[in-house]
Amino acid sequence: xxxxxxxxxxxxxxxxxxxxxxxxxxxxxxxxxxxxxxxxxxxxxxxxxxxxxxxxxxxxxxxxxxxxxxxxxxxxxxxxxxxxxxxxxxxxxxxxxxxxxxxxxxxxxxxxxxxxxxxxxxxxxxxxxxxxxxxxxxxxxxxxxxxxxxxxxxxxxxxxxxxxxxxxxxxxxxxxxxxxxxxxxxxxxxxxxxxxxxxxxxxxxxxxxxxxxxxxxxxxxxxxxxxxxxxxxxxxxxxxxxxxxxxxxxxxxxxxxxxxxxxxxxxxxxxxxxxxxxxxxxxxxxxxxxxxxxxxxxxxxxxxxxxxxxxxxxxxxx
Numbered sequence: 025x026x027x028x029x030x031x032x033x034x035x036x037x038x039x040x041x042x043x044x045x046x047x048x049x050x051x052x053x054x055x056x057x058x059x060x061x062x063x064x065x066x067x068x069x070x071x072x073x074x075x076x077x078x079x080x081x082x083x084x085x086x087x088x089x090x091x092x093x094x095x096x097x098x099x100x101x102x103x104x105x106x107x108x109x110x111x112x113x114x115x116x117x118x119x120x121x122x123x124x125x126x127x128x129x130x131x132x133x134x135x136x137x138x139x140x141x142x143x144x145x146x147x148x149x150x151x152x153x154x155x156x157x158x159x160x161x162x163x164x165x166x167x168x169x170x171x172x173x174x175x176x177x178x179x180x181x182x183x184x185x186x187x188x189x190x191x192x193x194x195x196x197x198x199x200x201x202x203x204x205x206x207x208x209x210x211x212x213x214x215x216x217x218x219x220x221x222x223x224x225x226x227x228x229x230x231x232x233x234x235x236x237x238x239x240x241x242x243x244x245x246x247x248x249x250x251x252x253x254x255x256x257x258x259x260x261x262x263x264x265x266x267x268x269x270x271x272x273x274x275x276x277x278x279x280x281x282x283x284x285x286x287x288x289x290x291x292x293x294x295x296x297x298x299x300x301x302x303x304x305x306x307x308x309x310x311x312x313x314x315x316x317x318x319x320x321x322x323x324x325x326x327x328x329x330x331x332x333x334x335x336x337x338x339x340x341x342x
Contacts, residue, residue: 068213231287
């Protein structure tokens, strides 16, 4: 089981980040992967953390409004997720991310917290309280070598603006609960000459709607029966000429390929989610949240907080 963290995870040294870039996805057959990889490595390189498992837990409404809206290719769309690299412990860093897309341009706003704090925050606990209750390991055992790890106090280095944006999204779509998890094995390549060029390959894409926790392994239902690879090019401007020529020679064309949208479509074929009443589905999602938090001993004390009246749906929606 690969638990090494990918290159993007090294940005956990920054507590809050914002990205604005053009992202295009390509479906790559395994047969052309060796030649494509060799050609890319003439211009790009893997960093010291260029390979690893990436898990993304998506939150949505009882009717799956956020992800369903994304399937319709609207002018504006947004998704809320927790992203983890490897298999983080409760006190290790994950990212709470609000990803939006406007007219083809992607914007990602994210905050690094402990895994426990991320889950508690999105379950309804105020951000500052979640960080205090579930601190990052680096803030518990801070040493000179770990002093560059993200501060866990909102008045220090964490961007409160991004926290407010995530809270605003939660209120817009409340009530939200964990819905579906996607897992991939990622290879990340970067350019030494252009810092804005990044290419990732996602292998063995899979999904699950049970065991929505980061401590229950990396298993899931395969997203592609033929083992297709998802290549994503992330760039702030025009492609380098060599990359445009390589894609043309390889007969690769950009196409929509949202892992979470494909996963939800596959899940609906197995079990039509819409057959559940909204009340029944919301109860199921709330139970999933509670079970997720209780799955680790460090979260057990928080389950009592979930039953507190201040976390009622009516108050969350106020």
